[in-house]
Structures are given as C-alpha cells and as structure tokens.
Amino acid sequence: MQYPEPISKLMDSYMKLPGIGAKTAARLAFFTIDMDEEDVTDFAKSLISAKRDLHYCSICGNITESDPCDICRDKDRDRSTILVVEDVKDVMALERVREYHGLYHVLHGILSPIEGTGPEDINIPSLLKRLQSEEVQEVILATNASAEGEATATYLSRLIRPAGIKVTRLAHGLSVGSDIEYADEITLLKAVEGRREI
C-alpha cells in the first residue's frame, strides 16, 4: 500500500534535511500526525519565521533578526578589534567563551580554488570597508587550522597589513586537558614550534 499523499509530501520535506533518509522521514511524519495541533502549528511557524525573520548583518555578516546585529550595535563592545571567522557557528563558539569582547566578521566561506571559491566569492570587501571607516586597531584571524584556513589568513593579512593595522592569528597546539602521549605528531610539532617562555 502506498502512503496517503499528505504523508508522502511531509516525508519528502523531511528528507530534504541533512542526515534523514526514507525510514527516518516516515517515522517523523507519523509522529507529526500524532502531535497536538498546537505544537504542529508552532513548529510550522518557527520554520517560516526562522527563514523570514533572520538576515545576515550588513556589517559583520553574522545571522540576526535585526540589522545591524546585536553584537555590532552593542556600545559596550570593544570596537578596536575585529575577529574574522569562517562561518556563523564559529561566532557562537567564541561567544560561549565570554572572554572576547570585540567585534566579529563572518566570511561565509574559505578560499579554495578546488571548490570554486576565490577571493571575490567570500565576504572580504565589506571587511576592508569596515577597516577604512572604523577605528580598528587589531584584526584577529580565526580561520581553521587547515591548509585553506592558513591560505585565507595569509591572504587577508596581505590585504590588511599595508593599512597599518595589527594582524594576529590564533595559536596552534595542544588542546587543554589532553595528554601529550595521545596527541598526534603534527599537533605536537606545532606545539613545540609555538612554545612560549614561562
């Protein structure tokens, strides 16, 4: 027997989400039918509002309901530092630390010619514009520790440094609380290279 059409339509929608195949989609669809009508309506509304009410901040590229975003509007934040990250999830991760009080800039991607991403495909022009108009003294490059992350960081420092702004890069090395004996050789190598005096 085939599924009634409303169910197969719902399943089709669920299957557009990452990590969900036909069986999980069927389970979710039947679960949805048994839910309270109110919950289902809320669910549908949240889906729509997440899509409609969220924008990217026109200044930093972070995801936000109001433009400019909360961080860019916050008067208490240190406006002399901008921390550059690959995507929005990185902002969330850094915000959880609660120790960084400067501003952010989200690139929405990383330089990788293999993937077809060149300098004009990521959010670089708006960063350069910010550097001209604001009293920025330091740019922290917090791209990933991969070959592409390094290339992107080096490229950005090339563009920014001539303007006389300090450019820094996140440290590489051991993760906190980890055992040296379990660290891989390359991480250890980077940790030894980046050692500091105490």
Next chain:
Amino acid sequence: MFIQQLELTHFRNYEKAEVAFSKGINVFLGENAQGKTNLMEAIYVLAMARSHRTANDKELIQWNEEFARISGRVQKKHSSFPLDITISRKGKKAKFNHLEQKKLSAYIGNLNVILFAPEDLSLVKGAPNVRRKFIDMELGQISPVYLHHLVEYQHILKQRNQYLKQLAMRKATDLTFLEVLTEQLAISGAAVLKERFSFAKQLETWAQPIHQEISKQREELMIDYACSIVLTDPEDKEAIYTDLLNVYQDNQKRELDQGTTIAGPHRDDLKFFVNEKNVQTYGSQGQQRTTALSIKLAEISLMHELTGEYPVLLLDDVLSELDDNRQTHLLTAIQNKVQTFLTTTSLDGVKKNLLDAPKVFNIDQGNIETESE
C-alpha cells in the same frame, strides 16, 4: 628482529599451516603455483597490514571461506611479542601483543620487512614517479612529519593548479591570492625537499660500499636527487624556500599560460650513476640489477641505523635473477644479521653459496614441510 613462528588459517591456498623459522636463512622450495609467494605475502601482510600484490584484502581469504588469519611471533633484541591480522569480508583487525590497534599506523612498524621482488627492477628502469614513490614510502615509514609535509604539499599544489587554470581562463584575476598559494607551496615544498635530499645522501652512503663489493670494486655507484630546481644549499630549509620562491616567480608567466605548476618536488627524480654513467639509460641489465640490489641492501642498513634493529628480508624469486657472484655477495651481506626468506624452484646453484645451513621448507599445494637435513 626476526620472526620465530607463523600460523596461517584460510590464507590464499593455505587451509591451515604452522611453521617455526630459523633466525638465519629460510628457503621456500617448490614447483610453480604451490604457494611460495603466498607465504612471502603472508609475512608482508603481517608487517604492513596490507598486501604488496593486491589492494583488495578479500583476495587473501581462501576460496569459500569467511576469514583469513595470520599470526606470528616476533623476537626483538629486548622483547618478544605476538602479531595477529584477521581479515574478514567486513574488514581487518590488527592486534599487537594481544591488543587490537584501531589505527593501522600504530600497528605498522612493529615488524619491519624489506621485500625484494623481480618487479623492484623498475626502481631503476621505471618512470620517475616510481622512484618518487619509493622515497615517499621509505621516508613516510620513518618520519610522520615528512608525511604531513608531503600531504600538505600535494594538497596545496592541487589548489594552486586549479587557481592557475582559473586565472588562465580569466575566471579569476587576483594575483595576490596566487602569491599566497605560491608561498604556502614553497613552505611545504622546502620541508619535503630538505628531507628528500638528506635521504638520498644517506642512501648513497650505505649503497656505495655494497655496490662496490658486489661489482668486485669495478663499479662506483652514485645516487643523485635530481631536483627540478637549482638549489643553493639543499641542507638549509630557508635557502630552499627562497630558491623555490624565485623559481615560481620566474615561471609565473609560463605557469599562467599553461595553467599548471611546472617545477617543484612533484617533478623531481632520483638518478643512479654507475661509473658516472646514468644506469637507467646506459646501464646493462646486469648493472641495473646490481643497482637495485645495492639500494635494497642499503635500505637494510639504513633501517638498522634509524631503528636499531635489522629488518626481515624477503627475497621473492630474485636469486635466480642474479648470477653466482651477486648471489654470494647478497648472501654474505645478510649472513648472521638479517633473517631472510627466499623462494626458489630448485636448490641447485643456490645452496653452494650459502655458508650457513639454511632451513629448507618444501612447499607443495599449500602444505609446508620442514626438510630434515
């Protein structure tokens, strides 16, 4: 180090087999297609957790069986431990000292083997990529840092070539980004080159006296790392980096036309010279063989220097390819130091060269019998 004993279950044509080996020379004697090379393969798999003959592990399982198992006991200077490899249709498990190793890289290296098979002649005769692969394999086994730099180099090279293509097709215009990629390529390229140069030099140091002895002082072997770039000082990483950058700069116009990186470690070669003549082009068959043999024997010494233990030597069907003189030198070189396994169809012409009594195993249709003499 040496292998004390080996046990096979459902491996290739071996239903079940158990053998104890000699510390010295072990001969697998038998007609063709009886399982001599399979036995060599089993030892290789025990060491490297993969076969040198096939990339498909399932081929190792005996026909109609569920799994294949190889286990052995290795004796080192100060320790002895069991190794165990089980291959099923689902995958393989590698156990060192009864403990399963989730990472194969943690398993490999416990037993070091050097295999010398007829196809190794292509090391001298074959295309440059065979020799680059040889360097990368040997260095990779010894140095994980080298492996990291090599992988990074290859990755950035791919990115850079792609970007050069985009620039060539006018899909991209940013030369600053090309500069960044070039610098990154030069950083990892310099690390790769420095290690390769010192490896070639070490290999030459060990191979030279061996080659001289085999050729009865008539030939002098030289190994040259033929770099596609002229270097001012191959021992100084900073200097290599500067040289690489300069070359990339000089090549830029041509690279932009062709859309690819035209020079660098990925275009290099290893060259062997006998009495100052390139063996690959001008050497006789015999000289090419001697060269391949000298290099393999040099590897034994090199590994001993780096790890403090002699590896186990596997000679698959190569003795018959060498004349009496080369055989004698090969066998004296390894005498009393290196546990050796060799396959042959007949003992005539082999036995008289063996100073020490070898342990002979008769291989017959997947059965191993120890010859009692």
